[in-house]
Amino acid sequence: MTQETQPAAQPPSPGHGTSTAVSTATEERHPERFTDPGLPPHRHRMGDTDPRAARRAERQVALLFVLSMIGTLGIIAAIIGLKYDNTFERISLSTKAIGLAMFLSLFCLGVGAVHWAKTLLPDDERIDYRHRQRGTDAERAKAVAILKEGADEAGLGRRPLIRNTLIGALALFPIPAVFFFRDTGPLPEGALSRTWWEEGKYLAKDPEGGRILAADVSLGSVVHVMPDDIDEAGEDLLAEKGKAAVLLMRLKPEEMLDKQNEWGVDGIVAYSKICTHMGCPVALYEQNTHHLLCPCHQSTFDLDQDCKVVFGPAKRPLPQLPITVDAEGYLVARSDFHEAVGPSFWERG
CATH class of the missing domain: 1.20.58 (Methane Monooxygenase Hydroxylase; Chain G, domain 1)
Incomplete structure (x- = not known):
């Protein structure tokens, strides 16, 4: 019995089935571009x-x-x-x-x-087509x-x-x-260089009031202070309070610098509470490091270095208030600050 041999499958000749398949695939990947619909009809307003x-x-x-x-x-x-x-x-x-x-x-x-x-x-x-930056x-x-x-x-x-x-x-x-x-007031060079402090004014607790005995200031403590007669400022009370705010701290006398010993009393020193960056109140005291921290922008002042700036945007140390004690042991100011308090946003001599 003779077995018929089937002819082998021949590859499609060029220009026939292959071309049609490629053309179809191309059309699927790149459909015919749609026509520009143009602008919508203009709707007139009243x-x-x-x-x-x-x-x-x-x-x-x-x-x-x-x-x-x-x-x-x-x-x-x-x-x-x-x-x-x-x-x-x-x-x-x-x-x-x-x-x-x-x-x-x-x-x-x-x-x-x-x-x-x-x-x-x-x-x-309207439609504006892109063109060269410099036209004719x-x-x-x-x-x-x-x-x-x-x-x-x-x-x-x-x-x-x-x-x-x-x-x-x-x-x-x-x-x-x-x-x-x-309404911002006079230039700060004159306004902030004078505060309510002067020789003989007693240090009082803020806000409760009451003069402060040197013996009551404990090591590592911090006391918020105002002049005891600040209420006599009258119409300027808020402004004077803002300038005269002071922080009172006690250090070991052997750890103090010469200037701190000269302007302090038995380890007690007083510094302006107003940050020299933007005028925020410096309210945080780290007892272990003796650092004063401004919570607004994190300016940090080192009490061991006469409140030198050790971190943050402030550029100037906190001014120190010279203090002493009277015959009864109460803390009293020896003078006003020797430099302007507050932010340093103007030129200084």
């Missing part, structure tokens, strides 16, 4: 088609700018009219009044600008013409009410800054 709506929007924008001007004037009135009398209620009232007036000024200015853009400025969509002279002239066209479309020339109220709001807005800067 102000574009109704002159009365445009005038109404113009008056609304002008009213918002006028309210912004009123808010700015309110800031000035609050600064001038609500003076501090060193009471929390008065300070709170002044701060709230300034804050509310500033909110009115900024809010109305911003809302007015947004309302103007939404209702009156042109909102047609013709392109640059065309750009200038486009800017002029945009200025005309903005309607500043045709809408003097908006233009004038906007100019008024923007012109008034920076004026309160002058009062804020003035």
Whole structure:
């Protein structure tokens, strides 16, 4: 019996099945590009088609700018009219009044600008293709013409009410800054170089009051101190308290430097509590390391090195207050600080 032999499978010839398969795979990977749909149809706003709506929007924008001007004037009135009398209620009232007036000024200015853009400025969509950074002279002239066209479309020339109220709001807005800067007080070189301390003033505990006996200051302790007559500062009470705050500590006399021994009493030294970086209160004392720490920005002062800065952004040691004791053993100041207290943000001689 004869067995028929099947012909061997032949590879597809070029240009037939293989080409078709490759073409199909290519189409699957790179589908045909879709056509550009273009820009959506423009939807006209009421102000574009109704002159009365445009005038109404113009008056609304002008009213918002006028309210912004009123808010700015309110800031000035609050600064001038609500003076501090060193009471929390008065300070709170002044701060709230300034804050509310500033909110009115900024809010109305911003809302007015947004309302103007939404209702009156042109909102047609345009396509600008990328081109070289430096265009030709013709392109640059065309750009200038486009800017002029945009200025005309903005309607500043045709809408003097908006233009004038906007100019008024923007012109008034920076004026309160002058009062804020003035309210910061005199230059610190003169103001911070003199505090309530002077020769003969007793050291008193803060805030409970009461003069301090040298014998009551224990080794490793820290006492917050004010002049015992600080309440006599009157209207300047808060400012004087801020400058006169002192930390009182006791070290072993043999560990003290010469200056500390000279300006201290039996190991007791007094240093300004006001950080020389930004004026925060230095309130933390590490007994083991004799480090004073400012919690605001972590400036660290080494009491063993006359409160030299050993870490943090502060650049100057805490000033030391010279002290002594009276006949009854109470701690008393020998003089004011010999240098200005507080932050070192101005040039020193």
